Amino acid sequence: xxxxxxxxxxxxxxxxxxxxxxxxxxxxxxxxxxxxxxxxxxxxxxxxxxxxxxxxxxxxxxxxxxxxxxxxxxxxxxxxxxxxxxxxxxxxxxxxxxxxxxxxxxxxxxxxxxxxxxxxxxxxxxxxxxxxxxxxxxxxxxxxxxxxxxxxxxxxxxxxxxxxxxxxxxxxxxxxxxxxxxxxxxxxxxxxxxxxxxxxxxxxxxxxxxxxxxxxxxxxxxxxxxxxxxxxxxxxxxxxxxxxxxxxxxxxxxxxxxxxxxxxxxxxxxxxxxxxxxxxxxxxxxxxxxxxxxxxxxxxxxxxxxxxxxxxxxxxxxxxxxxxxxxxxxxxxxxxxxxxxxxxxxxxxxxxxxxxxxxxxxxxxxxxxxxxxxxxxxxxxxxxxxxxxxxxxx
Numbered sequence: 036x037x038x039x040x041x042x043x044x045x046x047x048x049x050x051x052x053x054x055x056x057x058x059x060x061x062x063x064x065x066x067x068x069x070x071x072x073x074x075x076x077x078x079x080x081x082x083x084x085x086x087x088x089x090x091x092x093x094x095x096x097x098x099x100x101x102x103x104x105x106x107x108x109x110x111x112x113x114x115x116x117x118x119x120x121x122x123x124x125x126x127x128x129x130x131x132x133x134x135x136x137x138x139x140x141x142x143x144x145x146x147x148x149x150x151x152x153x154x155x156x157x158x159x160x161x162x163x164x165x166x167x168x169x170x171x172x173x174x175x176x177x178x179x180x181x182x183x184x185x186x187x188x189x190x191x192x193x194x195x196x197x198x199x200x201x202x203x204x205x206x207x208x209x210x211x212x213x214x215x216x217x218x219x220x221x222x223x224x225x226x227x228x229x230x231x232x233x234x235x236x237x238x239x240x241x242x243x244x245x246x247x248x249x250x251x252x253x254x255x256x257x258x259x260x261x262x263x264x265x266x267x268x269x270x271x272x273x274x275x276x277x278x279x280x281x282x283x284x285x286x287x288x289x290x291x292x293x294x295x296x297x298x299x300x301x302x303x304x305x306x307x308x309x310x311x312x313x314x315x316x317x318x319x320x321x322x323x324x325x326x327x328x329x330x331x332x333x334x335x336x337x338x339x340x341x342x343x344x345x346x347x348x349x350x351x352x353x354x355x356x357x358x359x360x361x362x363x364x365x366x367x368x369x370x371x372x373x374x375x376x377x378x379x380x381x382x383x384x385x386x387x388x389x390x391x392x393x394x395x396x397x398x399x400x401x402x403x404x405x406x407x408x409x410x411x412x413x414x415x416x417x418x419x420x421x422x423x424x425x426x427x428x429x
Contacts, residue, residue: 075119112149125385203239
């Protein structure tokens with residue numbers, strides 16, 4: 036029986052929509068990849084906690100960790116306590132550290148589970164940060180806490196550093212100190228201002244090419260301490276240009292939620308394999324995990340066409356979820372988790388479920404159906420109808 040519901044269009048007019056109803060491709064058990072693939076994972080809020088959701092973070096720990104176990108079961112790694120987990124948009128440092136601890140503990144029971152954890156300076160009071168030395172101390176505090184748990188670091192871009200740095204030399208000084216101390220190779224994270232306006236001018240300049248020169252120079256000075264760099268600039272040409280300049284053995288982790296399929300597939304440039312392809316550290320993989328795993332499994336088998344058949348249709352969905360204001364993409368990721376039955380409610384830390392319109396959700400629903408990433412179509416329709424009813428659409 037066809038699944039039909041009434042959805043609003045961009046102009047607010049209502050029209051019936053009938054689902055295709057195709058479910059995601061399922062990877063075989065024990066699927067193997069020839070790329071490293073991290074999903075930046077979301078957190079599940081506790082909707083019954085007696086807190087002010089704009090001011091306090093209340094996490095449903097059991098469901099949050101269960102989702103990480105779901106990602107690991109698909110062969111995906113977990114990039115923990117990143118911006119997808121609402122770091123800096125509802126999730127504070129103490130809660131982030133608890134999330135990291137619980138995730139690392141859960142990973143011990145999963146052979147081969149990958150976890151890398153976000154290390155930043157978000158616990159600092161920006162108004163109290165007066166110097167680069169304050170930023171260094173902030174990074175060191177989080178580094179020590181994560182490394183004490185045995186965690187691998189993702190060194191996140193720092194709002195505090197962007198605020199107090201006066202030149203590229205200040206960035207070089209901070210990252211030299213941090214990388215010199217790291218106990219194991221880290222992943223660097225260059226997050227563009229479309230994801231966080233407070234990071235405008237990162238690396239000491241608003242000129243992206245000049246900024247890239249600074250970042251590449253820092254990596255080249257510490258190639259044994261850098262596993263790779265994730266860049267989230269939503270510009271595939273910039274990513275490819277930087278990828279080709281990385282030292283041997285340093286990976287490019289694509290954070291381009293607009294162009295990930297072609298960047299992961301690669302262009303075969305050069306004799307260094309990593310210069311011609313990207314690994315992945317993506318927020319969209321949270322929302323399309325079964326399809327991402329299936330596609331990566333096909334790529335590892337040399338089935339490039341099948342890789343694109345599976346992953347290609349998810350790109351329009353991702354571009355919609357990450358549309359400007361891009362920083363609100365987490366709402367679409369959690370919405371997908373709710374539609375797919377991975378959580379029982381559509382409530383977010385910080386009340387962030389309110390950051391997108393009903394029209395946005397309706398188009399997301401249509402694109403998810405077109406991409407065959409609605410895991411339980413009947414449930415998805417039921418839950419979409421619930422959201423519509425809340426907005427007065429019966």
